[in-house]
Amino acid sequence: MKEEFYTLKGYKIKNEEILSSSMEDYIEMIYRLSQKSDQVRVRELSLALNVQPPSTTKMIKRLAKENYVIYERYGCIKLTEKGRDIGSKLLERHRIIFDFLECLGVKENILEQTEKIEHAVNDEVLEKINELTKFLKDEILPF
Amino acid sequence: MKEEFYTLKGYKIKNEEILSSSMEDYIEMIYRLSQKSDQVRVRELSLALNVQPPSTTKMIKRLAKENYVIYERYGCIKLTEKGRDIGSKLLERHRIIFDFLECLGVKENILEQTEKIEHAVNDEVLEKINELTKFLKDEILPF
DNA sequence: AGAACATGTTAGCCAAAGCTAACATTCTAA
């Protein structure tokens, strides 16, 4: 199977990605906020993601339509089972990339870099990076 | 300086990124094609990027307006000095990420993963990854 | 209870980057 070049957008179209990067960002953040407060609201989420409330409303509607969250107007946002499963995977993915960058010694914009890279990696790469980080932490960094 | 979360798009807006991912993809590919044929045309570029010709025309116009390429209707596409500088950096970035993934033992969709990750990393991360790959190749993999 | 404030929603705009259909130009070869 020959591998071919595409533009970034081209890969998205070709793979018919189910979750856009933005959808992932919102779900991941809802998951994070749910762990603390259990009462996630539009305003809170908007602040956390540095986005204006109408953008959040719009995205929440979409996530609700696709069954990642349960929401009713003026109410609070709850992840469904499906949303929670994905949320925890996304958070784990975030953690793996963050740890890797930290272990690499990255100093500047480490959160931003994590957020960008996490959307790019697939399961295989994530797993390899995870193993590599463990290896570096256990066998290399101590010396 | 506190680091905050943004959506992917949010980072782009906030950092006022000069080159979009797509622009990078086109410049990188023009650079690659220039190395072989010197005569880069819309059709060739469209095929290489798996994009329809009108998309290429549109992007080339934009790249020309911003002085990355020189182009006139129905003619062939040439990188400017500025375009060439960036092109070579983009190709080097591609190479570094590809080598890293290869050295990680990634087997599936390695090109696609390279193409996605390369847009995400900044200079610092790229440099660290480069060093890490060299280290792995020299000190670890041989054993 | 009702005023004022906080929060949420709607409508409608924008840019990016794809696409198709229709048209224009250039090249090739009879």
Next chain:
DNA sequence: TTAGAATGTTAGCTTTGGCTAACATGTTCT
């Protein structure tokens, strides 16, 4: 040299995910 094929362009549509302005709803305090 002119017809047809190949290539390129234009116009205009689509989706995504932001934004602001204006409006709606809920909450709180006097």
